[in-house]
Amino acid sequence: MLLGQKILLVIGGGIAACKCLDLIRRLRERGASVTPVMTRAAEEFVTPLSVSVLAGQKVYRDLFDLTDEAEMGHIQLSRAADLVLVAPATAELMAKMAHGIASDLATTLLMATDKRVMIAPAMNVRMWDHAATRRNLATLKEDGVLVAGPNEGPMACGEIGPGRMAEVYQIVDAIGHALVCGPLRNRHIIVTSGPTHEPIDPVRYIANRSSGAQGRAIADALAGLGAAVRFITGPVNTEMPEGALVTRVKTAQEMLEAVQGALPADAAVFAAAVADWRVAQQATSKIRKDGSGRPPGLEFVENPDILATVAQMASGRPRLVVGFAAETDDVIANATAKRKRKGCDWIIANDVSPETGILGGAENDVTLIHGTGTEDWPRMTKELVAHRLATRIAEVLNG
Ligand code: CTP
Numbered sequence: 001m002l003l004g005q006k007i008l009l010v011i012g013g014g015i016a017a018c019k020c021l022d023l024i025r026r027l028r029e030r031g032a033s034v035t036p037v038m039t040r041a042a043e044e045f046v047t048p049l050s051v052s053v054l055a056g057q058k059v060y061r062d063l064f065d066l067t068d069e070a071e072m073g074h075i076q077l078s079r080a081a082d083l084v085l086v087a088p089a090t091a092e093l094m095a096k097m098a099h100g101i102a103s104d105l106a107t108t109l110l111m112a113t114d115k116r117v118m119i120a121p122a123m124n125v126r127m128w129d130h131a132a133t134r135r136n137l138a139t140l141k142e143d144g145v146l147v148a149g150p151n152e153g154p155m156a157c158g159e160i161g162p163g164r165m166a167e168v169y170q171i172v173d174a175i176g177h178a179l180v181c182g183p184l185r186n187r188h189i190i191v192t193s194g195p196t197h198e199p200i201d202p203v204r205y206i207a208n209r210s211s212g213a214q215g216r217a218i219a220d221a222l223a224g225l226g227a228a229v230r231f232i233t234g235p236v237n238t239e240m241p242e243g244a245l246v247t248r249v250k251t252a253q254e255m256l257e258a259v260q261g262a263l264p265a266d267a268a269v270f271a272a273a274v275a276d277w278r279v280a281q282q283a284t285s286k287i288r289k290d291g292s293g294r295p296p297g298l299e300f301v302e303n304p305d306i307l308a309t310v311a312q313m314a315s316g317r318p319r320l321v322v323g324f325a326a327e328t329d330d331v332i333a334n335a336t337a338k339r340k341r342k343g344c345d346w347i348i349a350n351d352v353s354p355e356t357g358i359l360g361g362a363e364n365d366v367t368l369i370h371g372t373g374t375e376d377w378p379r380m381t382k383e384l385v386a387h388r389l390a391t392r393i394a395e396v397l398n399g
Pocket of ligand 1: 192252271272273274275276303304305306307308323324325326327338
């Protein structure tokens, strides 16, 4: 199941470090190789010798170990793996990861890696519930870090609640899912989502009703098939997708810059409801009534069309560029014309007239328009639309 997969295992300093011996054994049984890295604190709970014997490899412990540096530098060590697993991920390790602190070999590797990172948190229930850990967890999730567990139950410290490290089989399953199951493994896909906010003055902005639910579901579905997803979202209140690298933006111009910064990509899905216009000159102080009863005259300029910009790139264009067309009349005709005008490969057309209940609702009713025809999909939840779209994207990229 994990044949040939290389796992870099960072063992943190907590009582759950003892479970790492079994974890190493189970990973190797499934065909993975495990390169262990231990923090100083981990050595208080499990000996490097036991870890080394079970892993069948030397244990890396010291950033300044010259022999290690000569054999394999820490940068190379962090990149030779298919996945970096931190288990147990203590509150301290999570805090350092969230803040980019590279103070020893383990945390330096975590900063230097370009591979997927999974944490298996383990700590006392109060530490897990602490506001600082909540913040750090949210930051790590937004950085695309995968999280296995923790579970609820009695802990070594005598308290009961969430904070127990996930069981070994659960961590192994989560690794299998992240590494092997997906047809989009090794694919990089950009997803834009949500509305944009275009400022008028320091307290007012132009927005729209997009909830970001469809974009988030698409990012979830693509990540679920193993893609490395860059999720670029305007201001929304919904949860962020699991396992995607999140970039938050406000305006259309910021969204364009974030998309350009995320290229190259194998595919790009533009689900954001980008404001077509922005105010030409944002007022530096609050605009007030002038007593005349007349509204202020706002001058607008057109925003960059992000989808068209990427779809019409002369070089480095993603292989598959997908747009959305939210229409209220002549849906198919307007969307077909929009696909041509913007130069994208597919356009997902949907009717967002108020009577459909689609805007802000849980369901969507879409037609996929491509170069050679249209496909009418039945009305279904936004999650199912996302799954169907992700599967179609995988077929094209692997075809
Ligand atoms: N889009 C974009 N950048 C913009 C406007 C739209 O990337 N500045 C993308 C959307 O994310 C969507 C597609 O283009 O995938 C179509 O968006 P839509 O708002 O329907 O199209 P418009 O270009 O605004 O066309 P119109 O307002 O004329 O219907």
